[in-house]
Amino acid sequence: MSRSTKSRLTTQAAIADKQVVVVGANRGIGLEFVRQFLEKGNSVVATARTPSRATDLNKLAEKHSKLTVTEVDVTSMESIKAWAKKLRGDIKQVDYLINNAGVAKWADLGSLQEEDMLHLFRTNTLGPLMITQEVLREGLLKSGSVVANMTSKMGSMEDNTSGGSYAYRASKAALNAVTKSLALDLEDKGITVALMHPGWVKTDMTNHSGLIDAQTSAAGLISLLESNKPLSCHWYDYKHEEIPW
Template sequence: MNMTTVLITGANRGLGLEFVRQYQDKNVIIHACCRNPDAANELNALADNSGGLIKVHRMEVSDPSQVSSVADALKGVSIDRLINNAGILGTIIDQPGNSAFGNLDYNVWEETMRVNVLSPFRICEAFVEHVAASDEKLMVFLSTHMASITELADGGFYPYRSSKAALNLVIKGLSIDLKDRGVRTLALHPGWVKTDMGSQAAAVDIPDSIAGMKDVISGFKAPRTGEFINYDNSPIQW
């Protein structure tokens, strides 16, 4: 059986760490990227017990040199599923007023755009040949239903929402630009998940979110590309 290779950003905690847990298998090679591997105790424990199938890389997604360094280190390695998981909220979940109209920190907004939009795009550019050389050729991006313009029902959370809406446009654009190389894109909404970002008041447990997204990814076969899907496999309008 052919090995499947998965690269995951933001793999040291939350959704990223659970992606690593649930993808670990004798037929899967995982490249787990995070800002500070030295402090990623749970991730390192998984890697230590993986028989070499989980490889941990230092990657601050907003640092071009670190992105390039990992891409260079993996030169010649095909990546079936590139999962752009790393991102920031750009606010404090239990203090939504600090991202509301009239009460915004523009420096935080700019940082949110850099991390949530520019960084995934940079990673796609750095790893496009790795993905194009694989069997599945899939780039996955964690988005949010809060970025849906069609379904928008309230205001606030401007940094997060605008960054993910911009990311959605990038995802759709890449589905067109990379079509000739066979590379496909998928935007996933993980649900409102009980993470540091989503808070413990959220409705969805981390393992359930990841299990659902894994099922969506597995069923997302060529030539499908450029779609926006919930973790429960229901479509979301852009």
């Protein structure tokens, strides 16, 4: 490989002056995404289920005029449709849609509850899919737009060597299937659909027992989106390492 080709492959295009939407942004990795996208000079629409209680997000919005806090519950079609319609009134296009909202439940065989399984499926699988469908329906995803879905390595078939965590594993594995179909269906429109694993992160979801902090995770994932990796139909973690399906 010639030196010029090599340098072209490693050149990164910084994400700046873009319109970013982060779904599930009032705490954890989502809040960190918002912080870092703002620091890079982007405009950000962040979502919370209850904006009046999104203290950290509201504090950020007081300091950053480019941050708008909006309301959506990804388990409610009524809420998603109303949110997407309002979004179309507020902005012209979405350059980066980060589907970050998610829930976990660690129940194992013997204590599984149908309603828990369905709740995780509604939030982790249907949530990102329906959000993407409505944002697309509103005409906000254009050629060059990137949709990035937050999955978990726990949804990988190959990586599952310990069993258990039925609801979480199944909901993220289903999200992976959904993401691949979206990537293939939207390819002709020039829309990239990426799948990202944040690492094991110290947030409420892990009772703050992860290996890395949300800042490190979000920084790694943003640099992944800025990299020249082929994002559609692949799956990477915050260190840009490819994960097996």
